[in-house]
Amino acid sequence: MKIKKNLMTLLSIISFIGIGFAQGSNVHADDNPGQFSVKAIIPDNQVDKNVTYFDLLVTPDQEETIEFEVQNLANKDRTFDINVNPAITSDGGTIDYSQSNAKLDKTIPFDVRKYLKLDQTKVTIKANSTARIPIKMSLPSKQFDGRVLAGVNVAPEDNESSSSSSLNKSNTGTTIENRLAYTLAIVLQQNTNKVEPNLNLVSANGKAYNSKPYVTMNFQNPSGTIINDLKFSTKLYKDGKLYIKNDSNPFLVAPNTNFNLRLDLNGHTLEAGKYSAEVTAKNSEHTWKFKKSFTISDSQAKDVNRNTVYDTNSNRWWIWLIVIIVVGAAGAGVYIYMKRRKK
Numbered sequence: 001m002k003i004k005k006n007l008m009t010l011l012s013i014i015s016f017i018g019i020g021f022a023q024g025s026n027v028h029a030d031d032n033p034g035q036f037s038v039k040a041i042i043p044d045n046q047v048d049k050n051v052t053y054f055d056l057l058v059t060p061d062q063e064e065t066i067e068f069e070v071q072n073l074a075n076k077d078r079t080f081d082i083n084v085n086p087a088i089t090s091d092g093g094t095i096d097y098s099q100s101n102a103k104l105d106k107t108i109p110f111d112v113r114k115y116l117k118l119d120q121t122k123v124t125i126k127a128n129s130t131a132r133i134p135i136k137m138s139l140p141s142k143q144f145d146g147r148v149l150a151g152v153n154v155a156p157e158d159n160e161s162s163s164s165s166s167l168n169k170s171n172t173g174t175t176i177e178n179r180l181a182y183t184l185a186i187v188l189q190q191n192t193n194k195v196e197p198n199l200n201l202v203s204a205n206g207k208a209y210n211s212k213p214y215v216t217m218n219f220q221n222p223s224g225t226i227i228n229d230l231k232f233s234t235k236l237y238k239d240g241k242l243y244i245k246n247d248s249n250p251f252l253v254a255p256n257t258n259f260n261l262r263l264d265l266n267g268h269t270l271e272a273g274k275y276s277a278e279v280t281a282k283n284s285e286h287t288w289k290f291k292k293s294f295t296i297s298d299s300q301a302k303d304v305n306r307n308t309v310y311d312t313n314s315n316r317w318w319i320w321l322i323v324i325i326v327v328g329a330a331g332a333g334v335y336i337y338m339k340r341r342k343k
Contacts, residue, residue, distance in 0.1 A: 105256050
C-alpha cells in the first residue's frame, strides 16, 4: 500500500504567543522560497489587536465575513489551493492545521469545516498581484467556553518544492513529498473566561508507524484551551517487569483534540503479553498521573510486526552472518592445518 507523507512547511502566522503559538509576520520575496504571502484583514471584533492572525470574539448564530489577502510575489500567474481546516494535535506533538479530512474529537464544540466557508478553494492570482479572499462565517447556536481553533491553509499548485523534492521509493511503496504551504490561524471564542486544562488517557495498544513498531497511548484534551510544553514520562511494564522507560519531547496540545504518544521499542519487535503503563504528564502549571493495563495478543503483535522492518523472519540475517563467518573461519583453519601437515 502506498503511503504518502506531506511534510508541510508552515510559514509565518501559524500561531500566537500568549496561549502557545508563535506570532508570525508577513513574508516577502527575499525570505520566502514559495514566492507568496498571506495577510489577515483584522476586523473590529478582534480580541488581541497586536497579533496578525484572526483572534475573534463571536456569539451564537453570528454571521460574519472575514477576509485575508494572498500576494503572488512571482513573475507569473499562479493558482493556489485554499482550505479552512480544524486544528488537531499531531502525534509529533504539534498543532496541525493541514489536515482537511481530520477526524475530530467528540468534545469539540463544532466542526469549523461546516461553518466557515470559502466561495472557492482554487484562486488564480496574476503575477506580482494580490487577491482578497472572503470567508463566510455562519456559526451554530451552541454556547461554549474556551477557544475553537482553525487554520486557513494556502498552497500554490505549481509547488516547486514539492516537485523538486519528491522521493519515490517504489520498492517500499513509500512516497515522501515536501510541500510548501502557509497557514493563517483563526481563533474563535465567545468569552475571555479562563478555562482549566484537562487530560485523559483513553487507550493503549501496538501500532506500526513508518515501518517501525510502537506501543501507542491515546490521550485526549477535552478542554477548550491549549496545553503548552507538556512532557510525558512513561514506564512500561511487560509481565510485571520494566520493559521500556521513555521521556518525550514537549507537546503543544490543541483544544478538544486527541493524539497518540508513541513509545519506541528500541529496535525490538512488538511482543505479545500483558502490559501496564505508569505515565506522568506535566508542564510548569499542571501534573497528571495515569495507570493503564492492556494486553497485546499474538495476532495483534504479528499484524504490527508484519508491517515493520523488524519482522521476525527478516531480522535473522545477522544470525546467518555469524554462521557464515564461523564456518568460513573453521574451513580456513582446517585448510591451513592440512597444508602444514603435507609439508
